[in-house]
Amino acid sequence: MASRPDGRDDFEIAIVCTRPFEYDAILRITDQHWDEIGDAYGRAIGDKNFYTTGSIADFDVVVLLLPGGGKANAAGAAASLRSSYPRLSLVLLTGICGGVPNTTSGDEILLGDVIVSKAVVQYDLGYQYPDRFVEKDTIETSLGKPTKNIGSLIALFETEFKRERLESRAAELLEIIQGNHQSNDLQSNRWRKISYAYPGTVRDKLFDNNYRHKHHSPSACLCMNCYSNSDPTCDDTRNRDCHELCCDDAFLVKRERHGEKKRWELDNQFKQAQAPAIFVGRVGSGDRVVRSSEERDRISRQKGVIAFEMEGAGLWDELPCIIIKGVCNYADGHQDGMWQCFAAASAAAVTRGLIEQYIKTDKMASIQFTHLLRKKEHQECLANLRVTDPRVDKIRIQETKGGLLLNVYDWIVSHPDFQQWQDDAECRLLWIKGDPGKGKTMLLCGIIDELSQDHTRVISYFFCQATEERLRKAANVLRGLIWHLIGQQPSLVSYVQERYDQSGKDIFNDHNAWYPMSEILTAMLADENLEDAILIIDGLDECVDDRSLLLDFITQSSSSQRVKWVISSRNWPDIEQKLDSAPRKIRISLELNEESVAAAVRSYIQHQVHKLAPFTIRGRQTYAR
Ligand SMILES: [Zn+2]
Ligand SMILES: [Zn+2]
Structure with a gap:
């Protein structure tokens, strides 16, 4: 849990909403609230905004409800927000929007799906004549590029793997907003007036483009x-x-994904049916509401936008911003109010899911975790401790191997031995062994991602590499693990600080470094605040210097401490011999799972070949999960 921030300078993320039900959805998935009594952090002179502060996934977050919709309101409030919270690095505009049901890239968007902005396009710049609107086509209506930080975060969700991960996390969070998990402590019963219930496919109606939303029964209007x-x-x-x-439903258009969802509903698979799909694309923003299928399709074709909303253009130029909006209508005039709350909830779920991912991206940027450790001496100590950033190593490894694929590692996380290691508190050591070329490192990357899904766990990992001097020393492996642990639980820094104050930075580097490092890690792992820690080391055989010390440490730690270990290595006799003495270890031999490994390698190759194909369309239409 995050500790209470000292002042407004500590806030890095803002969430902006326009409507009360959008705001409530966010508050339902806020971990802690910093201003239960009054306005805890105040605001800058001249700022008239009202803020709610709290924390989401270790980030201090300020939530702002705009005084009204539209670009001007958003721009005014954004300027004030920036003056009161000058250190914001990410602003998320969340809420509802109109969606393009069939995008130019062939995607089928449904009500309740969520759009994440890659760019914002102002579609209503121009001149309004009494009888018509003439667009200013001569100026570039697309707003400036997002900051590098945000650009790379969005790029992450353009990959199928990350997007699917975000979708499945959002599906869980959506249920929390809806209050389906009564036991979950994220939610409180104070906000039970608004219903975020799923309206169902029967209320998701896409009418023929020529069929108008008007009084169809005889009327005098x-x-x-x-x-x-x-x-x-x-x-x-x-x-x-x-x-x-x-x-009239006789004018409804038939759609494939819609039919798929309907089948899930008939199967009572409501969690799956209501789970929002996420689409990353250009968002149209303007003060004029689009209420006609003709206009919608024209703008969509001309500007490549997949959704329409009204506040993004006001924020985008002022602040580093991402628009995350749930689709509540098809911008064709037809509407069903019940989708508004649901779409707001699915957008809020994706918003939180994205913040949880932002942690990883951002920590990577501020490599010394400076935003977690406020004291200067701690920052200095940690900077000297750092030997590598294992998270960056992981990204590098995945990228050089062409990205991590779910079907390359899903066999191992569903393997009964893996399950046993996970469920049985007494089984503390999981050892994955196999000859070179069996994809051990990618398996471990997958296991790390899988285990990271549980945000209550502290996971620290290290990738050994014999060709890199600093990545092949046993003492450095421990340094990496310690550094990564502190990054997730800053209070642990005290164990290192004490020794560092006595001996200076040589303690990390000199020829005896192994001994203080193993003592520090042992003490940390015994800390009662560190629950459910998992330590992961890839490629023990590549740890060339003092490997036997490291093997002894793992064996001892896994038999006497609560920590769980995952390690991988080749089938080398010295490793076998040492680890054989570890009690209740679980061994998964890749040679004994030849079939799964071969299937994984095949699907990896297929993927690589597929990537080389000259032209591919993202296959949303088939929507097979
Ligand atoms: Zn009428
Ligand atoms: Zn209608």
Whole structure:
């Protein structure tokens, strides 16, 4: 859990919403609230915004409800937000939007899906004449590029692997917002007035492009004379749902993903049915609401946008911003109010899921965890301790091998031996062994991702590499593990600080470094605040210097301490011999799982070949999970 921030300078993330039900959805998945009594952190002179502060996944977060919709409101509030919270590195605009049901890239977007902005396009810059609107086509209407930090975060979710991970995390969070997990302590019963229930496919209606949202039963309004797409409808229709106006289901358009979801509902698989799909793309932002399929499709074709909303353009230029919005209508005039709350909830779920990922990206950027350790002497100590950033090593390894694929490692995480290691408190050592070329390192990357899904665990890992001097020393392996542990549990820094104050930085480097490092790690692992820690070392055979000391340490630690270990190595006799003495270890031999390994290697090769294909379309249409 994060500790209470000292002041507004400590806040790095802001979440901005426009409507109360968007705001409530966010508060339902906020871990801690910093201002239960009054406004804890105040605001800068001239700032009229009202803020709620709290924490989400170790980040201090300020939540802002805009005074109203539209670009001007958003821009004004954004300027004030920046003056009160000058250190924001990420602003997330969350809420609802209109979606393009069939995008130019062939995606089928449904109500409740979530759009993540890659760019923002202002679609209504131009001149409004009495009878028509002329667009300013001569100026570039696409707003500036996102900051590098945000650009790389978004790029992450353009990869299928990361996007699917985010989708499955969002599905869990959505249930928490809805209150389906009564035991979960993230939620409180104070906000039970709004229902974020899933409306179901029966209420997700896409009408034929020429079928208007108007009074269909005989009426005395403008709707009576509305026949073509350009004929006006009466103002009253804007506040009415389709069923109130008798919009006729005979004009519905059939869709593949919609049918798929319906089948899940019939199978009672509601969690799967309501889970939002995430689409990364360009978002259209303007003060004029798009309410016609014709206009929607025209702008979508011209500007490549996949969704429409009204505040993004106001924020985008002021602050480093990502728009995350749930689709509540198809921007064609037809509407069903029940989707608004649900779409806001699915957007809030994705917002939190993204923040959880931001931690990893951001920690990578601030390599010394400076935002976690506020005291200067701690920062200095940690900087000297650092031998490598294992998270960066992991990303490098995955990238050089062409990205991590779920089907390359899913066999091992569902393997009964792996399950036993995970479930049985007494089984503390999991040893994955196999000859070179069996993909051990990628398996471990996958295991790390799998175990990281449980955010209550502290996971520290290290990738040994014989060709790199600093990555092949036993003492450095421990340094890496210690450094990574402190990054996740800053209070542990005291164990290192004490020794560092006595002996200076030589303690990490000199020829005796192994001894203080093993003592420090042993003491840390005995710390009662460190629960459920998992230590992972890849490629023990590549740890060339003092390997036998490291093997002894693992054997001893796994038999006497609560920590769990995952290690991988080749089938080398000295490793076998040492680890054989570890009690209750679980051994998974890749040679004994030849079939799974071969299938994984095949799917990896297929993926690589597929990537070389000249042109591929992301296959949302088939929507097979
Ligand atoms: Zn009417
Ligand atoms: Zn309608």
